[in-house]
Amino acid sequence: xxxxxxxxxxxxxxxxxxxxxxxxxxxxxxxxxxxxxxxxxxxxxxxxxxxxxxxxxxxxxxxxxxxxxxxxxxxxxxxxxxxxxxxxxxxxxxxxxxxxxxxxxxxxxxxxxxxxxxxxxxxxxxxxxxxxxxxxxxxxxxxxxxxxxxxxxxxxxxxxxxxxxxxxxxxxxxxxxxxxxxxxxxxxxxxxxxxxxxxxxxxxxxxxxxxxxxxxxxxxxxxxxxxxxxxxxxxxxxxxxxxxxxxxxxxxxxxxxxxxxxxxxxxxxxxxxxxxxxxxxxxxxxxxxxxxxxxxxxxxxxxxxxxxxxxxxxxxxxxxxxxxxxxxxxxxxxxxxxxxxxxxxxxxxxxxxxxxxxxxxxxxxxxxxxxxxxxxxxxxxxxxxxxxxxxxxxxxxxxxxxxxxxxxxxxxxxxxxxxxxxxxxxxxxxxxxxxxxxxxxxxxxxxxxxxxxxxxxxxxxxxxxxxxxxxxxxxxxxxxxxxxxxxxxxxxxxxxxxxxxxxxxxxxxxxxxxxxxxxxxxxxxxxxxxxxxxxxxxxxxxxxxxxxxxxxxxxxxxxxxxxxxxxxxxxxxxxxxxxxxxxxxxxxxxxxxxxxxxxxxxxxxxxxxxxxxxxxxxxxxxxxxxxxxxxxxxxxxxxxxx
Numbered sequence: 001x002x003x004x005x006x007x008x009x010x011x012x013x014x015x016x017x018x019x020x021x022x023x024x025x026x027x028x029x030x031x032x033x034x035x036x037x038x039x040x041x042x043x044x045x046x047x048x049x050x051x052x053x054x055x056x057x058x059x060x061x062x063x064x065x066x067x068x069x070x071x072x073x074x075x076x077x078x079x080x081x082x083x084x085x086x087x088x089x090x091x092x093x094x095x096x097x098x099x100x101x102x103x104x105x106x107x108x109x110x111x112x113x114x115x116x117x118x119x120x121x122x123x124x125x126x127x128x129x130x131x132x133x134x135x136x137x138x139x140x141x142x143x144x145x146x147x148x149x150x151x152x153x154x155x156x157x158x159x160x161x162x163x164x165x166x167x168x169x170x171x172x173x174x175x176x177x178x179x180x181x182x183x184x185x186x187x188x189x190x191x192x193x194x195x196x197x198x199x200x201x202x203x204x205x206x207x208x209x210x211x212x213x214x215x216x217x218x219x220x221x222x223x224x225x226x227x228x229x230x231x232x233x234x235x236x237x238x239x240x241x242x243x244x245x246x247x248x249x250x251x252x253x254x255x256x257x258x259x260x261x262x263x264x265x266x267x268x269x270x271x272x273x274x275x276x277x278x279x280x281x282x283x284x285x286x287x288x289x290x291x292x293x294x295x296x297x298x299x300x301x302x303x304x305x306x307x308x309x310x311x312x313x314x315x316x317x318x319x320x321x322x323x324x325x326x327x328x329x330x331x332x333x334x335x336x337x338x339x340x341x342x343x344x345x346x347x348x349x350x351x352x353x354x355x356x357x358x359x360x361x362x363x364x365x366x367x368x369x370x371x372x373x374x375x376x377x378x379x380x381x382x383x384x385x386x387x388x389x390x391x392x393x394x395x396x397x398x399x400x401x402x403x404x405x406x407x408x409x410x411x412x413x414x415x416x417x418x419x420x421x422x423x424x425x426x427x428x429x430x431x432x433x434x435x436x437x438x439x440x441x442x443x444x445x446x447x448x449x450x451x452x453x454x455x456x457x458x459x460x461x462x463x464x465x466x467x468x469x470x471x472x473x474x475x476x477x478x479x480x481x482x483x484x485x486x487x488x489x490x491x492x493x494x495x496x497x498x499x500x501x502x503x504x505x506x507x508x509x510x511x512x513x514x515x516x517x518x519x520x521x522x523x524x525x526x527x528x529x530x531x532x533x534x535x536x537x538x539x540x541x542x543x544x545x546x547x548x549x550x551x552x553x554x555x556x557x558x559x560x561x562x563x564x565x566x567x568x569x570x571x572x573x574x575x576x577x578x579x580x581x582x583x584x585x586x587x588x589x590x591x592x593x594x595x596x597x598x599x600x601x602x603x604x605x606x607x608x609x610x611x612x613x614x615x616x617x618x619x620x621x622x623x624x625x626x627x628x629x630x631x632x633x634x635x636x637x638x639x640x641x642x
Contacts, residue, residue, distance in 0.1 A: 082157075083150050084182040084213055091158030098174045098194045098201075103333060105194065105201060112159035112178035112190040113140040114201075117283065117333040123484070125234045125492070132283050132333055133227050137307075142205075143222035147215045154180060155224075159190065172196050186213045199334030200344070210321035220292075221319040221327075225285055226312045227276050228301070233483075235495040236303060237514070238566050242279035242478065243308045245298045246359060248272045250290055254358050257298040267294040275359055276311040280336050280480045280494070282359055288328035291315040335480050336360050338376055363474035370471040383481065390487030393570055397577045400468060401585075407464050408582070412589045413598075420599040421447065476571035489519060493570035496521070514565055520572035521564045527579040528557035534586055 082089055094109040101120070108115035116134040124130050141155030159178035173195040180188040186209040193202040211218070233239045245263075246256040250270045256277075257263035270290040276283045294315040301307040319327050334340065336359050345353040362368035378399060382392040401408075428443045476482065482493040490497035498516035505515075532553050564572050 082152060083146055083148060084184055084186070085144075085146075085152060085157060085180075087183060088157035088159075088180060093158075096161060096176055096178075098176060098192060100174065100194055101197050103194065103199055103201070105192075105333065107176060107178060107192055109159050109161070109178065111139075111141060111155040111157065112180060113155065114138060114331065119199075119281070119334060122281075122335065124230075124232050125484075125495075130232060130281075131230065132281060133230070137230070138227040138283075139224065140226075141224050143224070144213075145215065145218075146213055153224075154188075162189070173202075182213055184209070184212060186210050199332055199340070201331040201333060203329045203331060205319070205327040207319075207321050207323040207326075210323070214321050218321050219319060220316045222314065223291075223317050224312075224314050225274070226310070227283060228307045228310045229276060229278050231306055231308050232281065233279060233495055234492065235566055236308070238477070238495065238568075239279045240300075240308055242277075242361065244277055245296055245309075245311045245313075246275040246277055247294070247296060248275075248355065252353075252355065254355065257296060262299050264295070264297040267296065268292075271315070273354065273356075274313050274315070275332075275356075277336070277359055278308065279478070280483055281334065282332065282336055284332040284356065284359075285313075286330040286332065286354065287317065288330075289318050291317060332356060336478070337480050339380065360478050361474060362478070363470055366467050367470045367474060370467055371475050375471050375475050379475075379479070379481070388487065389482055389485045389493055389570070390573070393493075393574050394577055397574055397581065400472075401578065401581050404465050404468060405585075408585060409589070412586065413593070416589075416593060416595055416598055420595050472574055473571065476574060477568045479570070482568065482570045487569075487573070490569040490573070493573070494568050496566055497569040497572075516565070518565050518569060518572060520569045520576055521561055521567070524564065524572045524576040524579065525557050525561040527576055527583070528560065529554060531579050531583050531586075532557060534583060 162177040273286040341356040362371040
C-alpha cells in the first residue's frame with residue numbers, strides 16, 4: 001500500500017469520527033428518547049394486559065354461565081326428586097351438644113339424629129372416654145312418603161336448630177329443637193330434652209301442617225334405628241356372650257336374639273322397647289305408645305373390627321301429621337346398673353312398668369328370685385359400708401355360708417353316718433355274692449331303715465345350696481359395680497385376672513381356655529382339688545366303680561378351670577373363698593363330732609326299731625320299688641327259659 005492510499009484512509013476515518021462527534025445527540029435528546037421508548041413499551045404492555053383481562057373476563061363469564069346453568073339444572077333435579085324438601089338436601093353437618101352430670105350427647109343437623117352418646121363417669125378398658133356410639137356408628141331416620149309418591153328419609157336431609165344453643169325447660173332440663181323445613185309452611189320438629197342427673201333422653205316429634213305434604217290418611221311412619229356396639233371390655237369372648245338385642249312386648253314378655261350367631265326376627269306384635277345391649281351398657285329406645293310391625297337383626301362382628309355386634313331395627317310408629325298429637329320416645333343411654341334401671345319403675349303402675357332391670361341377666365326364675373331378694377340387697381348394703389369390693393365379696397361369702405350352715409352340717413352328718421356303717425355294709429357285700437345285686441341292695445336298705453339313715457339325706461342339703469351357687473354364678477359377671485375395681489393383683493374384678501399370657505394360637509386350648517391363666521381361677525381349682533381329696537377320703541366303699549367316681553371327681557375341678565378361666569375374677573374369688581371356708585368347716589366337724597358316739601346312737605335306734613318296726617314313707621316306697629324290680633326280673637327270667 002503506497003503513501004497516498006494510507007493518507008486517504010486516515011482522512012476518511014477522521015471524517016467519520018468527526019461527523020459522529022458533531023452529530024451526537026445531547027443528554028436532553030437522549031432522555032427524551034428514553035421517555036418516548038418507555039411510553040411506547042407501557043402502551044404496548046397496557047394493551048397486552050387489557051387483552052388478557054378481556055380474555056379472562058370472557059372465560060369467567062362463560063364459566064359462570066355454565067355454573068348457573070348447572071345449578072339451575074341441579075336445583076331442578078333436586079326439586080324433581082325431593083319436591084318441597086329440596087331445600088333440605090344441601091347443607092353443612094353441624095353438631096349441637098346436650099349434657100348433664102352423667103351423659104353428653106351430640107345432635108347432628110344432618111338427619112336431626114343422635115350423633116354420639118358419651119357416659120361421663122365411665123371409661124373403656126384402655127382408660128379412654130366411653131362412647132356407646134359416635135358418628136356413623138349409629139343411624140336414625142324416618143321414611144316419608146309424600147303426597148306425590150316421593151319416598152324420602154329424614155336421615156338424608158338437613159335440619160336447622162330453632163334455638164341455636166340448648167335451652168332449659170321449666171324443670172331445668174336441657175332442650176334443643178331441630179326443625180326439618182319445607183318450601184311451604186309445613187315443618188317437622190325433633191325436640192330433644194335431657195333432664196338433670198339422668199340417663200334418659202326424651203325425644204318428641206312435633207309437626208305443623210304436614211298433612212299438606214303427606215298423603216291423606218297418613219297415621220304411621222316407618223322408623224329405622226341401627227347401631228354398632230363397641231368393644232369396651234378386656235375379655236371380648238365374655239363380652240360377646242352378654243351382648244344381645246332384646247325387646248319387650250306390651251304384655252310384659254321380654255325376648256332376645258341369639259347371643260352366639262347372626263339372627264333376624266319379624267315381630268308383628270306391639271313392642272314397648274328395643275334394646276341394643278352390651279355386657280355392661282345399653283342403648284334402649286322406648287315408645288310412649290308402641291312399636292308395630294318390627295324387624296330386628298343382630299350380626300356378629302369380627303374381632304379386628306373393634307365392634308362386638310351390629311344391631312338393626314325397622315319398625316312403625318304412630319304419627320299425626322296435623323301436629324295435634326306428638327309422637328314421643330325415650331332413649332336410655334347408660335349402664336346396666338340394676339338399681340338405676342329399677343328406678344324407672346318406681347311409683348309406676350304394674351301394667352306400665354318398663355322392667356328395664358331385666359336387661360341384666362340374673363339366671364333362671366328361682367335363681368333370679370334369689371338374686372333380686374337376697375344377693376343384690378346384701379351387695380348394696382355392704383357397698384354402703386365398704387369401698388373395697390374384695391372385702392365386700394368376702395363378707396357376702398361369710399353371710400351365705402352362715403345361711404346354708406344347717407344344710408352343710410346335715411349333709412356332713414349324713415356322710416358320717418354312711419361312713420361309720422361302712423364295716424356293716426362291707427359285711428353284707430361279703431355275705432351276698434356280687435351277681436345278686438338286688439339282694440345286696442335290699443339288705444343294705446334294710447340296714448339303713450333299721451338305723452334310721454336315708455341315702456338321700458346327704459344329697460338334699462346340697463340341692464338346696466345349688467340355687468345359691470348358681471345365683472352367684474349369674475350375679476358377679478353382670479355386676480357393673482365390679483367393673484374396673486381392683487383387689488390384690490386383679491385390676492378388674494369384672495374380667496379375668498391374667499398372671500401369664502401368650503400370643504401364640506394353640507388349638508383346643510385357645511378357643512376354650514384362652515391365651516392366659518387367671519390366678520384366682522387357678523387358686524379356685526387347686527382348692528377344689530384339695531377339698532375333693534378330703535371329701536373322697538372319707539367316703540365309704542373301695543370297689544372299681546367308686547375308684548372311677550373318684551377319678552371323675554378329681555377331673556371336674558380341672559374342667560371347671562377351663563370354664564372359669566375367662567370369667568370374672570370376682571366370681572372365681574368368691575368360689576375360692578367359699579371352698580376355703582368349706583374345708584375349714586369340714587375339719588371343725590371332724591374335730592367336734594365323735595363318730596363312735598354317732599355309731600352307738602345308730603345301734604340304739606336300730607334296737608328300738610327292731611322292737612317297734614316302723615317304716616318311713618320314703619323307705620316303704622323304696623322297698624316297694626325293689627320288690628317290683630325283683631318281680632319284673634323273675635318274669636323276664638321265666639320268659640328267657642321258655
